[in-house]
Amino acid sequence: MLGPAALLAVALAALIGGLLVGGGADPLAIQDPGPVVRWGLPVAKLLVNLGAAGMIGALVLAVWALSPKHPEFDAALDVAAASAAVMTVASAATGLITFLDVTGEPLAFDDLFGRKLGQFISTIELGQAWLITTLVAAAVTVLCFAVRNHTALVFVAVLAVASLVPMAQQGHAAGTAGHDAAIAALGLHLVFAAVWLGGLVTIVLLQRTLGRDRLVLVMARYSTVALVCFIVVAISGYASAALRIGDWPDLATPYGALVIAKVAALVALGLFGAAQRRWLIGRMSRSATSATRPFWTLVVMELAFMGIAAGVAAALGRTAPPVAERLPTVPTPAELLTGEPLPPWPEWWRYFTEWRPDLIWLLACGFGIFFYVAGVVRLRRRGDRWPIYRTVLWVAGLVLLAFITNGGVNAYESYLFSAHMLGHMALTMAVPVLLVPGAPVTLAARAVHPRKDGSRGGREWILIAVHSRFAQVIANPIVAAVLFAGSLWVFYYSPLFRWTMLDHIGHEWMIAHFLITGYLFVQSLIGIDPVPYRLPYPFRLLLLLGTMAFHAFFGLAIMMGTGLLLADWYGAMGWGADALVDQQLGGGIAWSIGEIPTVALAITVAFQWARSDEKESRRRDRHADRTGDAELAEYNARLAALADRDNA
Structure with a gap:
């Protein structure tokens, strides 16, 4: 228990120091809530973060690195349940203290106080966020005790990660330009920091249950996850700091000083991780005793620096950033709607020069390319062949995906329906035509080492997903075609379209939905990866032609339409473009550009x-x-x- 105790003690010390440096607990000039609230709120949030880390880290470790055949599996779930319980209590306390902080109400136990608190958590967005966090954490607590099925635990882990969504939406930049980028960066930071910290804490708590041989194996698996977490935490942390600090001189502010302290802790953690991965794990696998003491010394020091990072992060949440959280003095209608500064007028060439980064998809594409190439290299080193054209097409597909989600299309799609439709067509047709021939499932099945101890790694989870009953249904060619063409009408003629414009989570869902439905349809036509059923080639051509005729009819319907699909959004931009003309242009894009991938698919089917x-x-x-x-x-x-x- 030395490691978790050191983590908590150092985190509290770092939090107190950070609050003193940044002034996060200083008395307010007007309506000061008192020292209990000023100091209690960041402490409660720190406990929420640590509880979330233990919950998510233990679940990810159980799903990815541990085996149900060993006692370690149930022990990890007990750690997850206890951590979720801590998060539940801490979230409830945070919601209460937040109410006291924003309203200035003194703590009381009468009906009037209860009614005000109930109104806060039921009607005010900030109160609703903490209520949702508390309820989700409580649900995860129960599920960690009730669920022991390996596959079902994946959904419990997803629910645990979802508990961080309300916290991510409360970032400093929630009311300023860069709001979407701030949500994405903070969300990634919270999730991967939780996996990193919680995984290591869980391993420390399970050291006696694991034993030496299992400990070395689990640590090797954890170190791979920790490396990915380090990269994501570093990049997302930089993005968050850039949004809040602005210029280099702002590093001289108290907020900047705390950022520097957090960066220093992160660098130290990276060095510890490198030493652990390159030296100590190998040494422990060779010797039963010589590396035990330095290994645990390193782990305790790593947890201590994680405590520093966690404490400083909690203090940053109460420290005013140098960048003011406000829109321009006289915002345009487009800026009021989107919350973003207007990009330059969209000349055609600006689609190749403007950028609006989406960190989630940028990292997803980067890791997708890296792991694919690593798999190809592994195959070649053992003498197996892998066609070069598959690698080229896969990399090209992910580069195109990164460009669509981070480049000019993403910069203009909130303002112009035509840009939105251009991105839709690329995501659902162009990108899958490049990705599907890459055969990622086949590559993973051949390149990733199978597990022999009952645990499930990348190969096992991919194959389970591909051969699941759900996959058998949605991969059916008819179902894939219906999802591909039918979702066009459902999406654009339902409240889903509005949701994706107003909510960044909806925007991310839209990208994933278009990409997946397009991938399933193309996979049913020209895919190489295993699927439950494939149509004969003549029927594939008929399915392609029928689906694309339906797709073309959708484009014509929009092109000939005389009413705006989202009048209070695109029609209210006031950006100098006729919204109806632009919408009709979008319909023309859906009708015409879709023909190019259709021809490519038809040629490929005929060739196959x-x-x-x-x-x-x-x-x-x-x-x-x-x-x-x-x-x-x-x-x-x-x-x-x-x-x-x-x-x-």
Whole structure:
């Protein structure tokens, strides 16, 4: 228990120091809530963060690194349940103290105070956020005790991660330009820091249950996850700091000093992780005793620096950033709607020069390229072949995805329906046409080492997902075609369209939905990865032509329409563009640009059909050579017998 105790003690010390440096607990000139609230709120938030880390880290470790065949699995779930319980109590306390902080109400136990508190958590967005966080954490607490199925725990882990969403939406930049970027950066920071910190704490608590041999194996698996977490935490932390600090001189402010302290702790953690991965794990696997003491010394020091980072992060949440959280003095209608400064007028070439980064998809594309190339390298090192065109197409597809989600299309789609439709067509048609021939599932099945101890790594989870009943349904060619074409009408003619414009989470869902439905449809036509059922080639062409005719009809319907789909958004921009004309242009994009991938898909299906016939002909020739044309001789003999009978 030395490691978790050191973590908590150092985190509290760092929090107190950070509050003193940044002034986060200083008395307010007007309506001061008192020292209990000023100091109690950041302490409660720190406990929320630590509880979330233990909950998420233990669940991820159980899902990814531990085996249900060993006692470690149930012990990790007990850690997750206890951490979730801590988060539940701390979240409830945070909600109460937040109410006292923003209203200036003294703590009381009468009906009037209860009504005011109830109104705060039921009607005010900030109160609702903490109520949701508390309820989700409580649900995870119960589920960690009730659920022991390995597959079901994935959904429990997803629910645990979802508990951080309300916290991510409360970032400093919630009311300023860069709001969406701030939510994405803070959300990534919270999730991956929780996995990193919570995973290490769980391993420390399970050290006796694991034993030496299992400890070395689990630590090796954890170190890979920790490396990914370090990269994401570093990049998302930089993005958050850039949004809040602005210029280099702002580092001289109290907020800047706390950022520097957090960066220093992060650098130290990176060095500890490198030492652990490159030296101590290998040494422990070779020696039973020589590396035990330095290993645990390093772990305790790593937890201490994690405590510093956690404490400073909680103090930053109460420290005013140098960048003012406000829009321009006289914002335009477009700026009022989007909360973002207007990009330059969209000349065609600006779609290739303007950038609006989306950190979630930028990191997803980067890791997607890295792990794919790493898999190809592993295959080649052991002497297996992997067609170069698959790698080229996969990388090109992810580069295009990164460009669509971070470049000019993303910069203009909130202001112009045509830009939005251009991004939609690229996500649902162009990107999947490049990604599907990359055959990522086949590559993972061949390149990732299988687990032998009952735990599930990347290979096991991918194969389970591909062969699940849900995948069998949505991968069916007819279902995939219906999802691909039908979701167009459902999305644009339902409240979903509005949600994706107003909520950044909705925007991220939209990207994932378009990408997945397009991928499933293209996979059903030209895919190489295993699927439950494939149509014969003639029916694939018919399915393609029928679906794309439906798709073209959708584009024509928008192009010929005379009413705005989202009049109080695109029609209220006042950005110098006729919203209806721009919408009709978007319909033309949906109708015309969709034809290019259609032709590419038709050519590919025809090519695969020809190759399939050629392979079947060669197979029959080889069979005839092996059997001496026995089938042909038997057929000729049967014809001769029939002729003899007729002559008789």
